[in-house]
Amino acid sequence: MSLMLERDVDTLGTPPGGANTRLRIIDCDIHPYLRTPRDLDQFLSARWRQHLAEYGKGTRGIYAARGTYPRFMPNTCRRDAWPAAGGLPGSDVDFIRAQHLDANDVEFGVLEPLLEGNSPRNVELQAALCSAFNDWQVTHFTDLEPRLRASILVPQDDAEAAVAEIEKRAADPRFAQIQLSSRTPEPLGRKRYWPIFAAAERAKLPIGLHVGGPSAAAPSASGWPSFYVEEHQVLSHSMPTQAASLILEGVFDRNPDLKIILIEGGFAWVPTLGWRLDANVAKMRSEVPNLKLRPSDYLRRNLWYATQPIEEPEYPQHLRTVFDWIGWDRIVYSSDYPHWDYDDPRLAIKIAMSEAERRAIFRNNAAQIYRFN
Amino acid sequence: MRRYVVAPVAEIPPGTRKVFTVGGRPIGIFNLDGVFYGLLNRCPHQGGSLCDGLITGLAVGDRPGEFRMIRKGEMVRCPWHGWEFDIRTGQSWCEPAKVRARAYPTEIASGAEVVKGPYVAETVPVTVDEQYVVVEF
Amino acid sequence: MSRYPGAIDCDIHPTVPGIGVLLPYMDDYWQEAFLSRGIDGLEMASYPPGAPISCRADWRPAKGRPAADSATIARQSLDVMGTALAICNPLTGGQVAVSESMGAAVCRAVNDWITKEFLDKDPRFRASIIVPPQSPELAVEEIERRASDRRFVQVMIPVAVEMMLGRRYYWPLFAACEKHGLPLGLHAGSLHRYPTTSNGWSSHYIQDYVSHSQTFEEQLLSLIHEGAFVKFPGLRVVLIESGVSWLPGFIWRAIKTWRGVRAEVPYVKRSPAEIVREHVRLTAQPFDAPDAEAVTRIVEMIDSDEMLLFATDYPHWQFEGDRAVPDGLSAPFLAKMLIDNPIATYPRLKENPT
Numbered sequence: 133m134s135l136m137l138e139r140d141v142d143t144l145g146t147p148p149g150g151a152n153t154r155l156r157i158i159d160c161d162i163h164p165y166l167r168t169p170r171d172l173d174q175f176l177s178a179r180w181r182q183h184l185a186e187y188g189k190g191t192r193g194i195y196a197a198r199g200t201y202p203r204f205m206p207n208t209c210r211r212d213a214w215p216a217a218g219g220l221p222g223s224d225v226d227f228i229r230a231q232h233l234d235a236n237d238v239e240f241g242v243l244e245p246l247l248e249g250n251s252p253r254n255v256e257l258q259a260a261l262c263s264a265f266n267d268w269q270v271t272h273f274t275d276l277e278p279r280l281r282a283s284i285l286v287p288q289d290d291a292e293a294a295v296a297e298i299e300k301r302a303a304d305p306r307f308a309q310i311q312l313s314s315r316t317p318e319p320l321g322r323k324r325y326w327p328i329f330a331a332a333e334r335a336k337l338p339i340g341l342h343v344g345g346p347s348a349a350a351p352s353a354s355g356w357p358s359f360y361v362e363e364h365q366v367l368s369h370s371m372p373t374q375a376a377s378l379i380l381e382g383v384f385d386r387n388p389d390l391k392i393i394l395i396e397g398g399f400a401w402v403p404t405l406g407w408r409l410d411a412n413v414a415k416m417r418s419e420v421p422n423l424k425l426r427p428s429d430y431l432r433r434n435l436w437y438a439t440q441p442i443e444e445p446e447y448p449q450h451l452r453t454v455f456d457w458i459g460w461d462r463i464v465y466s467s468d469y470p471h472w473d474y475d476d477p478r479l480a481i482k483i484a485m486s487e488a489e490r491r492a493i494f495r496n497n498a499a500q501i502y503r504f505n
Numbered sequence: 506m507r508r509y510v511v512a513p514v515a516e517i518p519p520g521t522r523k524v525f526t527v528g529g530r531p532i533g534i535f536n537l538d539g540v541f542y543g544l545l546n547r548c549p550h551q552g553g554s555l556c557d558g559l560i561t562g563l564a565v566g567d568r569p570g571e572f573r574m575i576r577k578g579e580m581v582r583c584p585w586h587g588w589e590f591d592i593r594t595g596q597s598w599c600e601p602a603k604v605r606a607r608a609y610p611t612e613i614a615s616g617a618e619v620v621k622g623p624y625v626a627e628t629v630p631v632t633v634d635e636q637y638v639v640v641e642f
Numbered sequence: 643m644s645r646y647p648g649a650i651d652c653d654i655h656p657t658v659p660g661i662g663v664l665l666p667y668m669d670d671y672w673q674e675a676f677l678s679r680g681i682d683g684l685e686m687a688s689y690p691p692g693a694p695i696s697c698r699a700d701w702r703p704a705k706g707r708p709a710a711d712s713a714t715i716a717r718q719s720l721d722v723m724g725t726a727l728a729i730c731n732p733l734t735g736g737q738v739a740v741s742e743s744m745g746a747a748v749c750r751a752v753n754d755w756i757t758k759e760f761l762d763k764d765p766r767f768r769a770s771i772i773v774p775p776q777s778p779e780l781a782v783e784e785i786e787r788r789a790s791d792r793r794f795v796q797v798m799i800p801v802a803v804e805m806m807l808g809r810r811y812y813w814p815l816f817a818a819c820e821k822h823g824l825p826l827g828l829h830a831g832s833l834h835r836y837p838t839t840s841n842g843w844s845s846h847y848i849q850d851y852v853s854h855s856q857t858f859e860e861q862l863l864s865l866i867h868e869g870a871f872v873k874f875p876g877l878r879v880v881l882i883e884s885g886v887s888w889l890p891g892f893i894w895r896a897i898k899t900w901r902g903v904r905a906e907v908p909y910v911k912r913s914p915a916e917i918v919r920e921h922v923r924l925t926a927q928p929f930d931a932p933d934a935e936a937v938t939r940i941v942e943m944i945d946s947d948e949m950l951l952f953a954t955d956y957p958h959w960q961f962e963g964d965r966a967v968p969d970g971l972s973a974p975f976l977a978k979m980l981i982d983n984p985i986a987t988y989p990r991l992k993e994n995p996t
Contacts, residue, residue, distance in 0.1 A: 204587060204903050211584030212557045318842045319849070349837040352860040353853065355805040361903040362806075362863040365895050366840070369856040373839040376853070380846050400891025408852050408885060408930045415694045415959055416848050443891065444898050446915065450890070450943050457936070473586055473902070479552045550901075566909035569869025573908070587902035599901045599913065 156239035158498035160438045161395050161466035164243050164273050167223040171272050175264035191251040201363045205472040213470035221470035225276045232469045236477050240504045241280050242308050243269050244342050249285045251346040258287035274306040283311035291327040302335035308502045309338045313345020314370040321381030329387045338391040338501045371397025372405045379427045384434045391501050392435050399437040403457040406431045438466035440475040448482045464498045511638045524556050535592045542592050543629030543640050553585035595626035644724025645964040650984035651728040653882050653925045653953035659707040667754035672747045684735030688831040698959035709957045712763040719956040722964050730769040731798050738833045745774040761793045770798035770827050778815045789822040792995045795988040796825050802832035807861045808868030820876040830854040830883040858884040859892045866914050867907045871921050880923045885930040890943035919946050923987050925953035928960045929968045937970030952980045
């Protein structure tokens with residue numbers, strides 16, 4: 133008898149379908165990477181191209197040309213996100229379309245470059261790199277795929293230059309937000325950063341505060357973790373630190389309309405931080421006499437929290453409890469595509485949700501924050 | 506049960522794997538030293554394409570500072586979150602579930618996919634018939 | 643009428659009033675050093691003496707330091723609560739000093755002072771052995787010096803030290819704790835060798851204090867993933883004044899990361915959740931939850947009735963009146979927290995040393 137061969141090579145796999153495919157979602161965290169160094173070099177002057185070739189980025193890391201903590205997957209990415217045509221994950225717009233935007237019905241995705249634009253200690257280089265990355269995003273991503281919106285990267289160490297970059301890009305609708313990093317040489321509430329927040333509020337642009345970046349401090353108040361399995365979690369502690377700093381330093385009193393999304397820092401810490409800050413500010417009001425609201429009020433008014441990496445309670449229903457505590461209007465879906473701890477919109481959030489809840493998380497909350505049109 | 510002829514044996518050399526759509530389901534066929542194993546290409550964690558992951562060994566150690574690699578080629582790591590699965594049995598290496606004496610009310614609503622542990626990747630029985638890999642389910 | 647009769651208070655802070663009370667316990671060299679160099683005022687930066695949290699207003703004396711003698715502590719706390727046993731955790735600058743030897747000398751004097759002025763004066767007092775974390779070797783010497791006095795039930799250091807605690811540098815300290823069956827207590831506080839946050843120095847004391855809970859998490863990750871609990875299976879760690887409500891989120895994330903990255907630390911064969919539930923305990927003051935409903939949920943998430951230990955944190959300002967325990971705990975849970983869990987954690991508490 134003849135044997136029929138039934139097979140289709142299907143290396144991408146078919147994601148499970150579901151009602152979510154009808155909901156056009158907004159993804160607050162997609163990571164673009166350089167397809168080739170030329171794509172960036174075209175936006176850098178000869179001086180900075182040469183500087184980078186000779187001295188590298190000159191960050192605070194321990195290695196000349198790579199980050200301090202080795203990751204667990206090459207380029208920190210999903211192993212199935214490497215484009216068949218070559219290049220890094222997140223560098224091929226067609227592949228991003230097929231594997232993520234189309235497959236998951238993403239209407240808008242916010243690009244969050246994590247390419248060390250703000251890491252050099254040389255602030256002039258920071259400014260040049262950030263500007264170049266901004267040009268690169270719109271030229272090689274947004275112009276080719278309007279669903280992908282860019283972030284305005286800014287040289288955080290130099291507030292004046294950062295403000296100039298914001299003002300240069302603010303009217304360009306291809307940019308959806310300003311990006312800051314969660315690890316910074318000083319806590320972001322400190323006075324040196326205030327002009328950046330004022331400029332963001334003036335421009336009516338939200339700020340995406342993404343995990344990572346160039347701190348001048350050790351990852352912990354007790355030093356340096358040894359392993360990635362520690363550091364991956366410790367890194368997220370920079371988020372509550374920034375939230376507390378922004379609140380206590382009065383950034384949200386001076387800029388009450390400022391909107392900040394905390395991305396990839398987890399969110400289970402949010403209720404605890406609010407409770408702990410509230411209790412201690414109540415006792416030590418004399419240290420922050422001008423604070424207008426309770427700390428937890430700012431957590432609910434000026435801050436939003438991206439879902440990835442989704443918290444995975446031992447009892448799944450506790451995720452709903454955490455969302456209740458934070459506020460369902462505060463939660464915005466993010467994928468972190470193409471990184472390894474990517475959250476699939478269909479299966480990552482392991483609780484049953486009402487249609488209204490799902491729409492809030494996957495679209496409506498983000499639609500309130502960003503200007504996409 | 507139906508039998509599906511998937512591919513000629515030569516198409517999946519030892520130490521490799523290939524993913525096929527068989528009877529509408531994505532199945533990864535692994536060749537471990539000439540013996541074939543099948544896994545549903547869907548990680549029980551978040552649905553990632555498990556069978557596209559790294560084929561590797563098992564890292565073990567009995568005390569701090571001891572790092573050994575055994576059972577090379579017998580484990581697959583999900584390409585997304587890196588969960589480790591025994592290719593032969595589909596059993597995840599990290600045991601996520603624990604026995605609790607206390608019961609808590611669980612939220613069950615129609616359509617919800619509640620993932621239970623222990624996590625097991627679904628295995629598919631695989632045989633070889635006249636130099637062809639065959640699966641049955 | 644006492645509030646929690648028979649309770650075991652796992653965190654009170656007798657306060658050294660000044661170097662003068664320590665000098666009699668020092669040898670000629672150190673007496674001379676402190677006097678001739680005019681060294682005093684060694685309170686840790688983590689607890690400025692005048693900060694509202696350092697002492698509740700009604701416990702603050704008109705002059706001098708609070709909680710400086712056993713009668714005051716008895717009157718203000720032990721008698722009010724009905725405390726059966728209270729563990730003294732004096733916070734001293736000896737533990738943060740940049741000089742190992744000066745730090746060790748101060749720690750030794752503090753332990754002598756605690757013995758004479760508290761342990762000897764009221765049978766309800768027990769104490770942690772205060773050791774210099776700057777030097778595990780000198781810390782072990784101090785442990786060996788005190789261990790035979792069974793009223794010392796724990797070894798205590800600040801949570802933020804000079805490197806991550808799981809590192810081999812600290813293993814001699816864990817060996818000594820395990821050998822003597824003494825839990826290692828990590829108390830909120832910092833040696834300030836690094837900035838108080840991972841983003842550098844904050845502007846506010848409030849942020850420094852609130853940030854401690856993160857350092858507790860980071861030290862747990864270090865202890866787990868460096869294999870300290872594998873190497874020292876008898877080691878038990880108590881987190882003191884860390885808060886409580888941070889714990890579930892920490893456990894969830896630790897499990898999640900380990901499941902994917904386990905191969906980096908193959909000697910960690912059990913889930914971090916299992917390790918924490920077996921080896922780690924927390925004093926429940928402050929709890930950091932706003933109401934009974936939240937407390938109930940947090941306890942549900944912690945999923946253990948063995949981990950929490952009653953504590954007043956006296957004289958730190960954490961509660962009003964005598965309401966040292968938040969609403970929302972069931973009676974059986976509270977009973978374990980008040981008595982059973984402390985006894986299980988500190989086996990020496992069962993002994994009658996007098």
